[in-house]
Amino acid sequence: MTTWHETCLADLSRALPEARVEPYGSVAEGAADGWSDLDVIITTESPVEIETALSGELWAFQSTLSGEEHVIRAVLVDGRRIDMTVRGVEATLSDLAADNAVRFDLALAAAKLGRGSDLIGLHLCLGALRDALVLGMEQRDRELGHAHHREATAHDRDALRVLDSLGAPLEPATALRTYETYGAWRRALEPTYVPDPRGLEALIARSIPA
Template identity: 40%
Template sequence: MGTNTEWQHAEFQRIAAALPGVDADPHGSFGQQDRLDGWSDLDLRLTTDEPIPAVALFGDAPWAYEDVRADTAEVCRTVLTDGRRIDVSITGAGRIQGLSAAPDNDVRFLAAMAAAKLGRGDRLIGGHLTLELLRACLVVAMQLRDRDLGTTVHRTGGARDRYAELVMSLAAVPLTVSPRPNIVERAVEVYATWRTELDPGYVSWWSPLVGLIDRGLDKSSSG
């Protein structure tokens, strides 16, 4: 077993032990050594009609996640606090309980997915996601302007237009994860700076994103 498979196998065994009444099956690249690399996640398919505690699946609260629910299914894609990723697909009436999203969860998840796609060399999807990340920066810039002027109606530009120029300059950075800081890391730094200006109580936490990228670039990563 290669080093890149070690954390996936360990996490699968932990989750299976924590959920003995749930039918759990790994899929995707699990067990396929030639497909695994530092960007690989753990994909699980669960079948159950019982509630599933989030802590049983993810341990500590995920750093970021996307959770899509329907009547007979749920798909939860997560980024853990050390940058590892676990995706869970549930069939049946069972649903994950106990998830709690950070105020900037959507931006965190977007940044993580952009980095993972760019890390695998998928510049088309990675570029699309990165543009969404840059758009999130511009949204905060617009909110700052609204706050400055006390209105959401603007006939002309103003001092905050320089923020648009900065974001557009980031759009010209290569769609790669190296050299560092890469376009995703630069974008989240800008986002955090402007978000803190808008909300002094905002606390940025990007070390899990750094961990995700470090893990992806480290071919010997074992978790």
């Protein structure tokens, strides 16, 4: 059966006819599983628009420029995770989401927890929960009008609620619950913020065998 990795490689080659598209890592070695990302090197002198090349909407990504290489680690709305090294040109990317860093970390956490790598998976989830607690402190200070608190406030009694995201056993859904918790705390501070779990939900659904 053709995997999404193979389909994506073929689509990239069609979308970038003047480029050399080379997979590496687990896909090239025939060792990919449901949690594997696609690692690919794209060598070209022609423009590369990432969402067009991947036929999908970016949900979260990291981007690093080094010399003539542009490294993009992408998570798409449809749950695909693709690490691309574009050689020869700087690729074009969409704007970052307001919570891009948290999205990216929790997508990685879901993949790690799916493989049983609980140490790093939980570490990434705890990072997002720490961010949620910082948001709670900011909300407390805004409502009370100052940042010095000698006594506990009503907000402190809510602190343990962030741990509701966690539990045994740790699993990919732990990352999704963590994102939901982060989203709720951020929305309480920033009413215009709208969390978007689509990429994380799709990643988990795509990766867990039916």
